[in-house]
Amino acid sequence: MAKAGKRLTQLDEWQALVDHQSGLQHTHMRELFTKDPQRFRHFFSEAAGLSLDYSKNLITQESMTLLMDLARRCRVPERIEAMFQGEAVNTSEQRPALHVALRSQSDEAVQVDGRDIMPEVRDTLARMEEFVWRVRSTQWRGFSNKPFTDVVSIGIGGSFLGPKLVSAALKPYWHGQINCHYVANIDGSHITEVLRHINPETTLFLIQSKSFHTQETLENTKVAREWFLHNGGSEDQIGKHFVAVTAKPQAAIDFGIAEQNIFPMWDWVGGRYSLWSAIGLPTALTIGMENFRALLAGAYAMDRHFREAPLEQNLPVILALLGVWYNNFWGADAHAILPYDHYLRGLPAHLQQLDMESNGKCVTNAGDPVDYQTGPIIWGGAGANGQHAYHQLLHQGTCLSPADFIIPLRTHNPVANHHAILFANCLSQTQALMQGKTEAEARAELEAQGRSPADVERLARHKVIPGNKPSNTLLFERATPRTVGALIALYEHKTYVQGVIWDVDSFDQWGVELGKQLGEDILQRLLGKTADGEVSDSSTAGLIELFRNRHHNGH
Numbered sequence: 001m002a003k004a005g006k007r008l009t010q011l012d013e014w015q016a017l018v019d020h021q022s023g024l025q026h027t028h029m030r031e032l033f034t035k036d037p038q039r040f041r042h043f044f045s046e047a048a049g050l051s052l053d054y055s056k057n058l059i060t061q062e063s064m065t066l067l068m069d070l071a072r073r074c075r076v077p078e079r080i081e082a083m084f085q086g087e088a089v090n091t092s093e094q095r096p097a098l099h100v101a102l103r104s105q106s107d108e109a110v111q112v113d114g115r116d117i118m119p120e121v122r123d124t125l126a127r128m129e130e131f132v133w134r135v136r137s138t139q140w141r142g143f144s145n146k147p148f149t150d151v152v153s154i155g156i157g158g159s160f161l162g163p164k165l166v167s168a169a170l171k172p173y174w175h176g177q178i179n180c181h182y183v184a185n186i187d188g189s190h191i192t193e194v195l196r197h198i199n200p201e202t203t204l205f206l207i208q209s210k211s212f213h214t215q216e217t218l219e220n221t222k223v224a225r226e227w228f229l230h231n232g233g234s235e236d237q238i239g240k241h242f243v244a245v246t247a248k249p250q251a252a253i254d255f256g257i258a259e260q261n262i263f264p265m266w267d268w269v270g271g272r273y274s275l276w277s278a279i280g281l282p283t284a285l286t287i288g289m290e291n292f293r294a295l296l297a298g299a300y301a302m303d304r305h306f307r308e309a310p311l312e313q314n315l316p317v318i319l320a321l322l323g324v325w326y327n328n329f330w331g332a333d334a335h336a337i338l339p340y341d342h343y344l345r346g347l348p349a350h351l352q353q354l355d356m357e358s359n360g361k362c363v364t365n366a367g368d369p370v371d372y373q374t375g376p377i378i379w380g381g382a383g384a385n386g387q388h389a390y391h392q393l394l395h396q397g398t399c400l401s402p403a404d405f406i407i408p409l410r411t412h413n414p415v416a417n418h419h420a421i422l423f424a425n426c427l428s429q430t431q432a433l434m435q436g437k438t439e440a441e442a443r444a445e446l447e448a449q450g451r452s453p454a455d456v457e458r459l460a461r462h463k464v465i466p467g468n469k470p471s472n473t474l475l476f477e478r479a480t481p482r483t484v485g486a487l488i489a490l491y492e493h494k495t496y497v498q499g500v501i502w503d504v505d506s507f508d509q510w511g512v513e514l515g516k517q518l519g520e521d522i523l524q525r526l527l528g529k530t531a532d533g534e535v536s537d538s539s540t541a542g543l544i545e546l547f548r549n550r551h552h553n554g555h
């Protein structure tokens with residue numbers, strides 16, 4: 001946003017960080033820990049049931065001060081308030097981004113176009129509550145009067161990843177009788193594999209699409225409906241088995257969904273921020289509405305912290321600034337999300353969409369090209385599995401990817417010493433990344449093992465681990481609805497703060513449109529239908545030809 005006409009990279013605050021980085025780049029984190037025995041305490045913050053240790057970062061107190069200066073210069077506090085106040089923070093689409101309203105627990109009105117949206121939010125929650133109760137108490141039954149055993153959510157992107165993450169994260173809270181499945185991909189194998197294991201008499205389909213225009217979702221819904229009709233269901237029973245969540249109710253009605261089975265969505269909620277809305281229904285059906293409300297309450301606790309805490313203690317702001325620090329001043333272009341919690345294994349996939357679809361932009365809010373890096377590549381997976389796969393690159397590879405290690409203090413499933421071992425693995429990784437191993441240490445280790453001088457000479461340099469690799473450790477008591485809500489909200493707000501600093505619109509996604517447009521034309525050609533003109537490049541033309549040949553040959 002407006003920085004008195006100056007480009008971001010020309011700001012004094014930016015330049016101060018450039019200078020500071022060059023002064024710090026030869027300092028090893030080991031030294032920083034030696035110099036300050038209280039470093040853990042100095043770089044530790046807590047909120048909404050989450051604790052963040054960010055001491056294993058390439059920072060000093062001065063780094064944080066300079067980063068906070070940049071945040072203030074970019075008007076982060078004002079922009080946070082602007083989002084909560086319903087200003088059009090989605091600049092290209094000229095609308096607010098009010099996912100925070102979906103979990104608000106206060107009486108405060110939230111205005112969109114001069115209208116308080118909170119009554120609609122509360123009404124929808126009440127409708128969800130009633131629906132969830134009717135299904136879970138077996139009042140709402142399938143066409144043969146059997147209670148539902150399976151819920152199939154059909155949706156993609158934000159209408160899939162968020163609810164899927166939360167359903168899996170809160171598996172210990174599942175109602176024993178209702179199983180939840182997700183179908184997203186247009187790859188027919190996905191829906192085939194789900195339908196193979198369920199019974200139409202006891203299956204409820206939730207069609208999840210904000211636009212009700214997404215090809216993958218609509219095509220999968222057609223398949224589900226046909227399957228239902230060919231396996232005992234009839235047209236007049238569709239109303240018992242198909243429910244939709246959408247911001248375009250007429251499109252859903254035209255598609256054949258009964259009007260009373262449609263839950264609303266709104267333009268002011270972005271797809272990747274929608275798990276808190278009725279898009280969360282698959283989750284609510286499996287964990288119950290009480291737990292779903294606790295999820296919202298956890299997110300709300302993080303919202304309050306984000307809105308009220310000073311920047312210096314503000315968890316989303318700290319994480320965002322550390323990301324900016326590495327992305328823009330240390331040349332990192334990746335960031336790892338490493339949950340050491342089986343239930344949170346879907347977190348990297350959700351945060352990929354959240355972060356990369358939000359901040360993967362190359363023009364500013366005003367439409368000017370940026371001359372700095374924006375969103376990093378988000379990747380990751382569950383620990384400790386990753387230690388036996390990609391952590392090697394983190395330890396000795398040449399690219400810098402800061403990492404968030406996320407771990408509960410207690411487990412839902414105390415099995416032997418597993419949790420202590422898991423915890424030890426997590427801590428040893430962050431410690432190894434930070435301290436590394438010097439050549440002298442590698443040599444001493446080899447000598448202590450009784451290796452020959454030739455072996456020591458040959459191996460020592462391979463065993464050197466540079467260390468100085470940054471990580472955050474995020475802890476919470478246990479993966480409960482509240483902590484999971486707070487955790488996801490934390491990353492939503494981190495993403496927004498980075499968007500504010502980079503001056504990009506974190507709430508649009510024009511980049512995904514081109515593929516959709518071109519896909520229409522290619523599909524027509526693959527199906528042998530007429531399409532206008534020639535394919536403009538020989539690669540795409542050749543690949544279309546290959547597909548067509550296979551299909552002519554009956555494969």
Ligand code: F6P
Pocket residue numbers: 156157158159208209210211212213214217271272357509512
């Ligand atoms: O493919 C991008 C996208 O537009 C996402 O932003 C969105 O979450 C997803 O498609 C699904 O959209 P819808 O909910 O409208 O079907």
